[in-house]
Amino acid sequence: MRFRHLNELARLCADEGMSIGELMLAEQAAESGQSPEEEFVKMADYYTVMKDAVQRGLTEDTTSRSGLSGLDAQRVDAYNKSFPSNLGVAGDAMAYALAVSEVNASMGRIIATPTAGSCGIIPGVFVSCQERYGWSNEHMTYGLFAAGAIGYVIANNSFVSGAEGGCQAEIGSAIGMAAGALTELQGGNPAQAVHAVGLALKNTLGLICDPVGGLVEVPCIVRNGFGAVTALAAADMALAGVRSAIPTDEVIQVMLEVGSAMPDKHRETAGGGLAQTPTGKAILRNLSSLRTKPKKS
Amino acid sequence: MRFKDVFSIIGPAMVGPSSSHTAGAARIGRSARHLLADAPVQADIAFYGSFAATYAGHGTDVAIIGGILDFQTDDSRIPDAIRLAEEERGIQVTFHEGKGLYPHPNTARVKLVSAAGESVEVLGTSIGGGNIEIVEINGFRVKMTAIYPTLVLFHADHPGVVADITGELKEEHSNIGYMSVDRKSRSGDALTVIELDTEITEVMLSHLRRISAVQSIRVVDITDKCTMAKKSQSPGEYPKGVEEDEVSPSE
Numbered sequence: 385m386r387f388r389h390l391n392e393l394a395r396l397c398a399d400e401g402m403s404i405g406e407l408m409l410a411e412q413a414a415e416s417g418q419s420p421e422e423e424f425v426k427m428a429d430y431y432t433v434m435k436d437a438v439q440r441g442l443t444e445d446t447t448s449r450s451g452l453s454g455l456d457a458q459r460v461d462a463y464n465k466s467f468p469s470n471l472g473v474a475g476d477a478m479a480y481a482l483a484v485s486e487v488n489a490s491m492g493r494i495i496a497t498p499t500a501g502s503c504g505i506i507p508g509v510f511v512s513c514q515e516r517y518g519w520s521n522e523h524m525t526y527g528l529f530a531a532g533a534i535g536y537v538i539a540n541n542s543f544v545s546g547a548e549g550g551c552q553a554e555i556g557s558a559i560g561m562a563a564g565a566l567t568e569l570q571g572g573n574p575a576q577a578v579h580a581v582g583l584a585l586k587n588t589l590g591l592i593c594d595p596v597g598g599l600v601e602v603p604c605i606v607r608n609g610f611g612a613v614t615a616l617a618a619a620d621m622a623l624a625g626v627r628s629a630i631p632t633d634e635v636i637q638v639m640l641e642v643g644s645a646m647p648d649k650h651r652e653t654a655g656g657g658l659a660q661t662p663t664g665k666a667i668l669r670n671l672s673s674l675r676t677k678p679k680k681s
Numbered sequence: 682m683r684f685k686d687v688f689s690i691i692g693p694a695m696v697g698p699s700s701s702h703t704a705g706a707a708r709i710g711r712s713a714r715h716l717l718a719d720a721p722v723q724a725d726i727a728f729y730g731s732f733a734a735t736y737a738g739h740g741t742d743v744a745i746i747g748g749i750l751d752f753q754t755d756d757s758r759i760p761d762a763i764r765l766a767e768e769e770r771g772i773q774v775t776f777h778e779g780k781g782l783y784p785h786p787n788t789a790r791v792k793l794v795s796a797a798g799e800s801v802e803v804l805g806t807s808i809g810g811g812n813i814e815i816v817e818i819n820g821f822r823v824k825m826t827a828i829y830p831t832l833v834l835f836h837a838d839h840p841g842v843v844a845d846i847t848g849e850l851k852e853e854h855s856n857i858g859y860m861s862v863d864r865k866s867r868s869g870d871a872l873t874v875i876e877l878d879t880e881i882t883e884v885m886l887s888h889l890r891r892i893s894a895v896q897s898i899r900v901v902d903i904t905d906k907c908t909m910a911k912k913s914q915s916p917g918e919y920p921k922g923v924e925e926d927e928v929s930p931s932e
Contacts, residue, residue, distance in 0.1 A: 385682075412687045416876050426688065433694055448698075450738065488697030491740060491760045494698035498690045498810045503697075528691050535690035540682045544690070545701050545809025547731045547786040553809075561690075598735025600698035651786065653734050671738065 385413050389633045390537050397574040404564070404574050406527030408533035427532075428525045430495045434451065434484065434507035437494050439502045439524030441483025449490040450671055453508035457483035460609070473516055474616050481612035483506025485605040495646040498535045498544040501599055501600045502558035506531055509562040509615050523569060531565035536579055541633070542640040546593030548654040549643025551607065556588030556639065559611045572623050582628025584618035585635045594657025596629035596664045597671045603658055682809060685828055695754040697705065701787050702732065702739030708903055710748025712815055712827045713791040713803040715901040721793040724749050726773050727779035729788040732807070742776060743776045745789060754811060755901075784816055821863040821872035829858050829876040831901040833919025837894040838864040839870040846873060846895070849888045855879045870896075 387393040390585050397407050413420040440446070442461055446641035461479040468477035479503035488494045488503050497506040506528070514524055535544065535557055543549035544557045563584040564577040572580070590610075596602040628635065649656030684690060684920055687772055695704040698712060714721070728736050736742050740760065747762035748772065758765060766772040786804035796798045804817035815825040818833065825831055836842050850857060856878040864871035881900050889898055 385686075388682075408687055415686050423687075427691065430691060430694060444850055491696050491698060493694065493757065495694050496704060496811050497692075498700075500695060500697050500700040500703065502809075503700075506691075512706055522751055529687060532687035532691040536684055536687060539684040539690060539810065543809060544684075546786075547701055548809060595735070595738075597738050599738035648786075650730075653731050653786070656736070 385415060385536065386483060388537070390534065390539065390636075391583065391631065391633055393537065394574040394578045403526065403530065404533050404568055405528075405530035408529040408587070408599045409526070409531075412529070424525060425482060425503065427528050431521060431524055431528060432511070433493060433495050435511055437484040437492065438480045438507055438511045440492060441487045442479070445487035446483075446490045446492070447489070448486075448599070448601055450597065450599055450601065452597070452599060452667065453605055454486050455600050456605065457486055465620055471613060473512070475615050477508045477511040477616055478609045479508075480511050481505050482605060482609040485608040489599070489601045489605060496560070498539060498557055499529070499546070499550060499554050501546060502554040502603050502608065502611070504605070505555070505558040505611040505615060506562045506565070508608065508612035509566055512612075513566060517570065522678065527569045530568045530577065531561040534561045534564045534577075535645040537633075538636055538639075542636045543643055546595075547653065549639065550637055550646045550651055551591040551593040552588045553643055554593065555604075555607045555611050556591060558583055558608075559588060559615045559618070560584045562612070562615035563622070566615060566619040567622045570619065572619075572625060576622045578632050579628045580618045580622035582630065582632030582635045583621050583626060584615060585632065586628065586630070587614060587618070587636075592646065592657050593652040594650060594659045596653055596659045597650060597668045598654040598659070599671075601642060636660045657679075684810070685826070689810060689812050689828065693754045695811060696757060696759050699739040699741075700811040701807040701809050702735065702741045703744040703759075704754040704811035705707045705787065705809075705813050706732070706741045706744040706789060707748040707752065707754045708805070708811065708813045708827060709789050709805030709807065709896060710745040710813070711751060711903045712805065712825070712901050713749075713793055713801060714749045714751050715903065716801045716803060716818060716833060716899045717793045717795055718799055718899070719795040719797055720770065721749060721772055722796050723792075723794040724766065724790040725775045725777075727777055727790040729779040729783035729790075730786040730789050732789055733778045741789075745791065746774060746829060749791070751792065771898070780844040790925055803886045818872060818874070822861075822863065823863060823872065824859070824861050825901070826859075826876065827901055827903050829878065830878065830881045830904065832873075832881060832889070833899040833901060834873045834875070835898075836873065836892070837896070838866070838868050839894045842871070842892065842894045843873060845892045846875070846889060849885065849892070849926065850875070850877070851883045852888065853882065855885065899908050
């Protein structure tokens with residue numbers, strides 16, 4: 385890849401007259417040695433998996449093995465259809481994001497974007513906006529390349545896993561990726577897309593990873609739902625001309641600094657936060673019956 | 682760069698619930714399986730750090746065994762992998778919590794033994810988003826991401842061996858993306874790991890086997906193939922600006 389930072393990415397796009405998605409497709413083909421067509425088809429397939437996961441989450445039983453999660457997407461979807469949702473059309477993004485996250489928690493098939501814990505946000509934003517604006521699958525696939533370019537920069541300069549950098553690294557990165565990609569899909573230029581990423585990331589700095597019982601369920605699933613809504617908001621701000629006063633590349637460095645300072649107990653170990661509340665601990669005790677007991681060798 | 686391409690960010694396609702604890706674990710297990718010549722009859726897994734703390738809820742145990750059964754990360758049999766391994770493949774599976782220092786919060790040590798008595802021991806870390814780094818093979822320090830087709834060559838520590846190996850790769854016009862070399866002692870056993878940009882061919886392997894210092898060669902290729910790739914290869918899916926006639930139907 386010829387870029388390491390988002391400002392370099394935006395400059396490359398401007399110099400070469402390409403969108404972030406188009407540039408990333410070309411860079412990916414150069415990196416892999418495959419043709420752009422092959423890379424495009426692989427990404428288009430991934431988008432199909434995302435849409436399937438939205439559908440499954442809205443129609444099938446997504447109760448997880450632990451029984452802790454499932455079917456909330458269907459509750460929200462039914463509510464959105466019957467009542468004047470506070471969020472309006474953004475309610476669909478929220479419902480779809482919950483749907484994909486619930487499919488994930490029930491060991492269904494998803495695409496990690498960038499991780500499984502944050503796999504609902506991009507499909508939630510993309511599928512709902514595709515329906516709303518009538519965009520083609522091809523347009524959405526370029527959007528995924530744009531999201532991937534943004535995630536590539538975040539991952540290589542900071543982190544994208546909760547175990548390394550807390551939930552800000554997982555959910556935060558996914559929101560930034562979705563916000564930047566959506567800005568581009570709606571016609572924003574690369575600089576605006578980069579501002580959307582910065583605006584979004586600032587809103588999740590410091591978010592800890594504290595999965596109850598160590599499971600990717602509570603609070604991960606609802607954070608996917610909220611995350612989709614935040615991504616829509618960040619794209620709106622960027623398209624309206626709001627700029628990230630702290631350049632996005634500097635915000636990414638802050639995520640690295642904050643995540644590195646996070647204690648182990650707030651980095652996916654279930655040793656703190658919501659996981660160690662009285663109820664969180666009780667849930668963990670009840671889960672022990674589900675465990676495959678480690679056998680002593 | 683820890684993350685090399687767009688599909689290390691968007692992807693993998695996987696069964697849930699955790700890219701690091703489920704998909705990454707499956708890829709560590711699958712890498713270990715590819716380092717063993719024959720199917721294993723014993724699999725001993727040690728979990729460290731966050732893997733040890735939360736493996737049950739994340740299905741890390743079924744995922745790593747799924748990998749040892751050579752399943753891709755999106756294989757729907759993963760939730761059932763331990764039963765399949767024990768009952769259908771006759772593999773003796775054991776888990777325990779690892780002791781001592783470990784290089785990353787998500788670390789697993791996998792020991793596999795085949796019916797012929799060959800064994801392999803791998804230390805793997807799951808660094809996020811389903812990406813892994815194998816950091817140790819049979820006591821040798823390595824760095825292997827398993828994103829690329831990878832050659833693992835056990836050989837004697839001997840002047841010119843690395844040149845002989847890379848010379849053969851040059852003959853095959855195969856480009857090296859990354860390589861690491863480690864040895865147990867001067868003039869002792871050594872291990873070279875080479876990540877290649879191209880597929881590893883039987884011709885390449887036969888040439889490499891002719892190098893007298895090379896003791897054995899393993900190929901780790903766990904590059905995921907999306908299982909839906911075939912059915913959606915319609916011309917309408919090609920990107921803008923690409924003429925269809927540039928794409929040969931045989932590709």
